[in-house]
Amino acid sequence: MLLNLSARIRKSPFHQATLDSGVKGFTVYNRMYMPTYYVSPEEDYWPLIRSVSLWDVAVERQVEITGPDAAKFVQLLTPRNLSKCKVGQCKYVLITAEDGGIVNDPVLLRLAENHFWLSLADSDVLLYAKGVAVHSGLDVTLCEPDVSPVQVQGPHSADTLAALFGDWINELQYFHCREAELHGIPLLVSRTGWSGEKGFEVYLRDGSRGTELWERIMRAGQPYGIAPGSPSQIRRIEAGIYSYGADMTTENNPFEIGLGRLVDTELEADFIGKAALQRIKEAGVTRKLVGVEIDGEPLPAGLEDCLVFDGNSSVGKLTSSVYSPRLKQNLGFAMVPLRLTEPGTALDLRTPEGTRSATVVPMPFFDLDKQLAKS
């Protein structure tokens, strides 16, 4: 598909660097161009699981929340209990609407008592938050700061970044972050990522220095075989990581996505969607997102409009799918009625190219920690 450049769609501060690194495909995410592959999605996957991979994810726009009521406002936006979130911590949270529908699934970063970032998936939470703020009576300032992350993911991600920042990289705990500087480039580093591999995000805080940061990380990773890459559909599906907009939308509540652990309906503080989520939790859900293994030849990339049939009626759909070259297996997520969620259940998939059989299986498909424990 040919994508026409448009002034409506913004370029990342790393855009030129990714072109120089040989990027071949793009998608649009939060109204910005995002690289999708360099050699091929499969070829880009091997460095990610074997060495280290650098991704331009400037499309993860930040919503910055500051002001005297910032902490209270952030809690208003999410059903996750934030009372124990300390400065320097990150939390995977859901933003929910009044009906309990999921608006986004960002990573929350607490930079100071009243200084937060929401590192967004693909939906405009800044507009949503501005709407919420209007009559909230809370004193907050909301903006999109000049912040653009890259992800450094893979077994040698820590080695790569330790070469630049020093040994504290090895001590940075999972879902913690720290402000940093590199030859005067203002940054923040977090031990987070979207791969299931060991990994970090490096948040550039000066958009004019994207190329410089990109090149410094590429040089530091060279001894470890670093390669340019992008969010890997293969690796994230192996890890059971969901993609907002595909695997969940505003039409889904957290319980049917299996993310009930991110909802504290007993929380004393108020949050948007509390009443609806209490009701849904009590009543139970009627459908759920499950992992599936799909029979047959490797599925084509970007398979769409793949429905789950029960007899002659469509009862659900495949939300994501990919062929894992490591597991030599087609994997996917499917939203199905509760009666079809038990592991072992056989599903009948109808794709534009024909019928496939699938089986419900437990997730994740590939668990790095378990694999490491075995070896």
Next chain:
Amino acid sequence: MLLNLSARIRKSPFHQATLDSGVKGFTVYNRMYMPTYYVSPEEDYWPLIRSVSLWDVAVERQVEITGPDAAKFVQLLTPRNLSKCKVGQCKYVLITAEDGGIVNDPVLLRLAENHFWLSLADSDVLLYAKGVAVHSGLDVTLCEPDVSPVQVQGPHSADTLAALFGDWINELQYFHCREAELHGIPLLVSRTGWSGEKGFEVYLRDGSRGTELWERIMRAGQPYGIAPGSPSQIRRIEAGIYSYGADMTTENNPFEIGLGRLVDTELEADFIGKAALQRIKEAGVTRKLVGVEIDGEPLPAGLEDCLVFDGNSSVGKLTSSVYSPRLKQNLGFAMVPLRLTEPGTALDLRTPEGTRSATVVPMPFFDLDKQLAKS
């Protein structure tokens, strides 16, 4: 640029029909694919100004507002005085945030006393409105209904639609709308559009019937030389029509875009941004969007990062530009400091491909009514 298909990005109900009609390029708008050209942007332009052109603009998503407080809620969202907006009328409105920044510039359609659609430009007003509704105390229901517009634009647009719907098409007033049906396909027709030509929008209200509607309109337009097309950058810039996300964003207030007529700061009813807009109106703006003619060879399509220089410093930027094959002239819009807004002012543009001279000129560049009056 190669665009990878993604399950996050939705397809229009007319997607298959546009492929069958030979669409070549796409962009992403409101997280959906939108066709950008069939033969070439210039070749697609001639049928639009000479006969009639059919565009898939399903990306104009609708925010539906219903409920006992719907009218009050809609007025809360926009600074335009809606007290005289009758059922069956459409209004071009701005949605403004609390700081007066422009969130969107949709067409508002009033289907019933308490039934409205906002036909959106490229930003997520449904999320914004859901945020606003949370603490508003107003009883409204907000959703994105199953509604997908096409535009039928050009001198023979009325002939084409009259062949399908009958003579009332010729009586439908500018910025009015009417519910309709075509062989059982539920529709709404409005006398609106994004071209400066005579034109209509036909809102499909059953997403399963996109191909059928597309084909019926193409057949009806055949005697008039209908061609598939898409929102024409050439024609809309000739007409002085702005594109949200390019020519205005949340960083702009209505006055600097020259859209002060859409702001009623004296309105008794409350609307979001009222205090800020009153302040801005009183203080006056420091920059303004102006029309410019740009010297030299036809500009390449999608020219970006073109800055306005004053001596050695960048003082503004070109927000859109295009070569008009009819006027044989490069046209554009530029955001510049107030001192550079007088018609006749010479501007110094710096593009990635070199320097260009430009001159501030009155808008629109091409006024169909004046041309018709002359002829």
